[in-house]
Amino acid sequence: VLKAQGSGSATYSLASLLAQNANKLTADQSLLVVRFTVEGDGFSDGEQHYLSVLQNKEYVTNTYPFTQNDAGVKTINVGKLFPKKSTDQKLTVEYTNNPNWLMIQALPYVANASEKNAISLVSAYYANRLGKQIMSTSPSIKQTIEQWKKETGKETSMMSALEKNQELKSLTLDETPWVMDAKNESEQKQQLVRFFDENQLQNKLTSTFSSLKKLQNSDGSFSWWQGMKGSLYMTVAVTKTLARLQNLTSPSPEVTNMINASFRFMDKKVAKCVAEMKRDEKRYNTILFPSDDLCDYLYTNALFYHGRATNDIKYLIDRLTKKPTDLTIYGKANTAVILQQYGKVEKAREYLQSIKEYTVYTEEKGRYFDSKNAYYSWRDYKIPTEVAAIEAIKTITPTDGKTLVEMQRWLLQEKRTQAWDTPLNSVNAIWAFMNNGNWLMQNGEHATLMLDNKPLQTTQPTAGLGYVKATQTVDFQSSESHDLVISKTSTGTSWGAVYAQFFQASTDISDASSGLKIKREVMVDSVLLKRGKTLKVGDKVRIRLTIIADRDYDFVQVVDKRAACLEPVSQLSGYRWGYYIAPKDYTTNYYFDQMAKGKHVVETEYYIDRAGVYQTGTCTAQCAYAPEYSGRTGAEVVRVDK
Numbered sequence: 001v002l003k004a005q006g007s008g009s010a011t012y013s014l015a016s017l018l019a020q021n022a023n024k025l026t027a028d029q030s031l032l033v034v035r036f037t038v039e040g041d042g043f044s045d046g047e048q049h050y051l052s053v054l055q056n057k058e059y060v061t062n063t064y065p066f067t068q069n070d071a072g073v074k075t076i077n078v079g080k081l082f083p084k085k086s087t088d089q090k091l092t093v094e095y096t097n098n099p100n101w102l103m104i105q106a107l108p109y110v111a112n113a114s115e116k117n118a119i120s121l122v123s124a125y126y127a128n129r130l131g132k133q134i135m136s137t138s139p140s141i142k143q144t145i146e147q148w149k150k151e152t153g154k155e156t157s158m159m160s161a162l163e164k165n166q167e168l169k170s171l172t173l174d175e176t177p178w179v180m181d182a183k184n185e186s187e188q189k190q191q192l193v194r195f196f197d198e199n200q201l202q203n204k205l206t207s208t209f210s211s212l213k214k215l216q217n218s219d220g221s222f223s224w225w226q227g228m229k230g231s232l233y234m235t236v237a238v239t240k241t242l243a244r245l246q247n248l249t250s251p252s253p254e255v256t257n258m259i260n261a262s263f264r265f266m267d268k269k270v271a272k273c274v275a276e277m278k279r280d281e282k283r284y285n286t287i288l289f290p291s292d293d294l295c296d297y298l299y300t301n302a303l304f305y306h307g308r309a310t311n312d313i314k315y316l317i318d319r320l321t322k323k324p325t326d327l328t329i330y331g332k333a334n335t336a337v338i339l340q341q342y343g344k345v346e347k348a349r350e351y352l353q354s355i356k357e358y359t360v361y362t363e364e365k366g367r368y369f370d371s372k373n374a375y376y377s378w379r380d381y382k383i384p385t386e387v388a389a390i391e392a393i394k395t396i397t398p399t400d401g402k403t404l405v406e407m408q409r410w411l412l413q414e415k416r417t418q419a420w421d422t423p424l425n426s427v428n429a430i431w432a433f434m435n436n437g438n439w440l441m442q443n444g445e446h447a448t449l450m451l452d453n454k455p456l457q458t459t460q461p462t463a464g465l466g467y468v469k470a471t472q473t474v475d476f477q478s479s480e481s482h483d484l485v486i487s488k489t490s491t492g493t494s495w496g497a498v499y500a501q502f503f504q505a506s507t508d509i510s511d512a513s514s515g516l517k518i519k520r521e522v523m524v525d526s527v528l529l530k531r532g533k534t535l536k537v538g539d540k541v542r543i544r545l546t547i548i549a550d551r552d553y554d555f556v557q558v559v560d561k562r563a564a565c566l567e568p569v570s571q572l573s574g575y576r577w578g579y580y581i582a583p584k585d586y587t588t589n590y591y592f593d594q595m596a597k598g599k600h601v602v603e604t605e606y607y608i609d610r611a612g613v614y615q616t617g618t619c620t621a622q623c624a625y626a627p628e629y630s631g632r633t634g635a636e637v638v639r640v641d642k
Helices: 101-105 118-135 139-150 179-196 198-213 232-248 253-284 292-305 311-320 329-341 345-357 383-396 401-417 423-437
Strands: 031-039 044-052 057-068 072-077 087-096 359-362 366-369 448-451 467-473 483-488 494-505 512-514 516-524 534-536 540-549 553-561 566-568 580-583 587-595 598-608 612-615 619-623 630-633 637-641
Touching: 057 072, 057 483, 057 512, 057 630, 087 448, 101 139, 101 179, 101 401, 101 423, 118 139, 118 179, 118 198, 118 232, 118 423, 139 179, 179 198, 198 253, 232 253, 232 292, 253 292, 253 311, 292 311, 292 329, 311 329, 329 345, 329 383, 345 359, 345 383, 366 383, 366 401, 383 401, 383 423, 401 423, 483 494, 516 553, 516 619, 540 553, 540 587, 587 598
Parallel strands: 516 630, 534 637
Antiparallel strands: 031 044, 057 494, 072 483, 087 467, 087 494, 359 366, 448 483, 512 516, 512 630, 516 540, 540 598, 553 587, 553 619, 566 598, 580 587, 612 637, 619 630
């Protein structure tokens, strides 16, 4: 009791509330009520607050993702995933026999161009026409989609990966900013059947092409928006896309006429550019390299006219052979295709060999580029570079099947952890993977899964994918060996994951890493706080989280269970540089729409608001799109003096 105008503090012991037989709060005591009143002369007022009492143990998920690229037997000791003194153990195993079908699910049916500008319209036209071509490569595609639509239950093939496996994730979908992303991906999968509605698809293609035609001016140029002046950049971008489409599908006469008209404009513009290059080369006594627009012009000309060579084109081709070191891998791949089309076969092979020397290979991920010369694109990581390299290999060394398969494996592994929500680049990647329709649709018998020499009771395999899942309660000790044996007789890539879930005391939880690695550090005045050092009430500290990703991920969620003495300086949720932050009662959650391979550092400031000895919870990072990829760092003790 405090007197008027007085101040002070009150300390309460929870000892009387502790259950005598277990030395812990019982279920109905995990939420306490704090009530205080102020009494005056003939009146009183008060407040009441709820105080949650957190358990000193957490529900933990250990994950183990794996891949099988050929027939064989893989043995995993799942007992090691369950530590000592863990309780309420649950084991989940999922396995996808033929993930190639994920490429079909990723096909974007663009019902409406996002905007009526030239880029959006040509992207929609391209994606729908090439998508239709892919869908028509085999009647089994339509049959499989029809089977997907008939699936029932809590999880189906037509659902977004964000909606599945909620029980295996650190946060449910409703707690994240990605509810609409999940809805959009599910709707995209539902629209796959529209590719088989000939009338509706043809009407959509006709209306999109008609809108695009309105943006082509009388001189053959394209305007970005109607009423704007035509430009070389926009004309090259649109024509390149249309020329690729003509090269990959049955040529359309109306598209041919549109491309011929645009070349009349581009030829004149390119002639002016070449004249300026020659003048500058003479003035500065140097050799200039063609700009990106001019390279795309040459690429488009090579695709569409197959060897047409004006004097300007010959000049630009000659310059392409002069400075290969100035090119990115994407640019070098496109240049190799151009040189091959114009008969510069030896130089094309030289460029292609240079591209291959930049690649790295792992059995799981396949062959890919881990170099700064392979630039990241805005929304698609390094996928456009990989697709360009695949096209160069197909054009210049089509018999190099081994390299193609290894690069296509990387594309498939990228799809495992990513949504692919940009239509034009997505359909290009899918087409590059599918080898002109000759992809592996049926890769043989489903794998058998045995746990301790007994068959796992799995769900029925889904159509095409052959996806199965098994969940069961177990009572394993880490010292015991419990083998999960996967016997695969099929060809091609298959993959799966093991999830071990259990309760464990917070202080006993160890660090873990499966694709994602996370480290938490406490900084005071930009200096790392040493273990055992004491903080003071009022100190301003910075929690630094360092996340290392072994590949590119979409939808990564980070949950930092902070100590009770830490109060966020900024209480508001919102987007920061590259992520969304949401401070909660006892956690700070971070959401990354995209996380590229490499190191990512996040720092958040807190005030120390009370004295005592406090303990953090764990800090976890997990890909919500593929929850088998996760990382964790253990709890820490924070000591605070007054």
